[in-house]
Amino acid sequence: MSENLPTTAEIVILGGGVMGASTAYHLCKAGFKKVVLLERESFFGTGATGRCAGGIRHQFNTEINIRLSQLSLRMLDTLEEETGTAAQVRKCGYLFVLTREADVVSFQKTVSLQNRLGVETEWLNREEVRTLAHPCVFEDAIAGSFNAEDGLADPHSVVSAYIDASRHLGACCLTGCNATGIKTRGNKIVNVQTNRGVIETEKVVNACGPWSQVPAKWLGLDLPVQPLRRQWLMTNEIPQFPKSFPFVIDFAASLYFHREGPGILTGMSNPHQPFGEDQNIDTEWENNHVEKAVQRMPLLAEAGIQARQAGLYEMTPDSHPIIGQTPVDGFFLLTGFSGHGFMQGPFCGKLLSELITEGMTKSLDISSLAFDRFEKDQLIQEYNVV
């Protein structure tokens, strides 16, 4: 709790993760003078963003997700020029390993689509996959896809970059400030209520990530964004580990590995995880995960666990984000990234800022991501979400 709460704002952004921070920066850059961002925790980026695995990739199977990543990853490359803080990008490449015939057929289509959109993902045969994935053991690999431009970036650096740059441009970004309600008159927003007082405003962005349903409910909107626990662990140093190891995904098992400092970060999605806000480590699932991880990478048996983390994906029914207006005048959504929002945050904050300032997005057509697609039954299907 540092600055005082302003009594008025041109726009109030709820949530200080990557989405809120990027939106604040891009709105300030577009000329907004009184941007207020509210984060209820003591630090920015401690929600999903700070718990994420840091993966950045072009390899998706819908055009809209590929485009969002293409444009966002370029912004991560130039974040330091733009804001003064680097995103710590490490292009180790992403290798999807396929062990089921059905996935091979689907990924062949996906790779063609990526290539057509200018993404240079390569198709690898069994031997190439096994060599690249070493020291993971993939006797059952059939084929795989690899993109050398995919990799990792640092979530905390990205959030700090946008928060610091927003403040430099005049935004008021507050921690320890919990939004508790939104008052409307007719169909228009009048104010935002918080634990520290009221801010008069006509515009609000809901960037509350896994908790986005709550502000929508205040306005009578049923937002189909559900929190879903995911977890990972990080090992101690493994000295004999190859420096060039890529981000490896055993697609059928939803199991992944990448280098993190001197050790390995590995995660595995629990397909039976129910929706809910529990962010404690599920030890039973961790045991199952470790067993599968050691089978794939026997070297792990020698390493101790240094850290573990659980956090929440913000899932939508079609695993695509919801970006844009709502039936309530001035209430905007930037949420529902379903496990890949960190990498798409930079560009999506820019897109929302365009929509707010100009009434439309000029960088990319995102009409397929509108909130009303659910009532119109126009869902999009994404296959590459792990």
Ligand SMILES: Cc1cc2nc3c(=O)[nH]c(=O)nc-3n(C[C@H](O)[C@H](O)[C@H](O)COP(=O)(O)OP(=O)(O)OC[C@H]3O[C@@H](n4cnc5c(N)ncnc54)[C@H](O)[C@@H]3O)c2cc1C
């Ligand atoms: C384990 C895990 C691994 C992941 N791995 C990856 C990955 O490798 N690559 C990738 O791109 N993505 C990954 N993701 C997904 C990614 O982290 C999210 O999609 C992204 O961070 C969402 O950002 P956000 O700003 O919408 O949400 P958040 O970062 O959760 O920010 C929302 C913020 O809103 C605040 N808030 C909520 N309610 C209120 C309120 N009433 N008032 C004020 N503040 C409020 C919260 O405290 C929170 O800080 C992963 C997620 C998890 C959990």
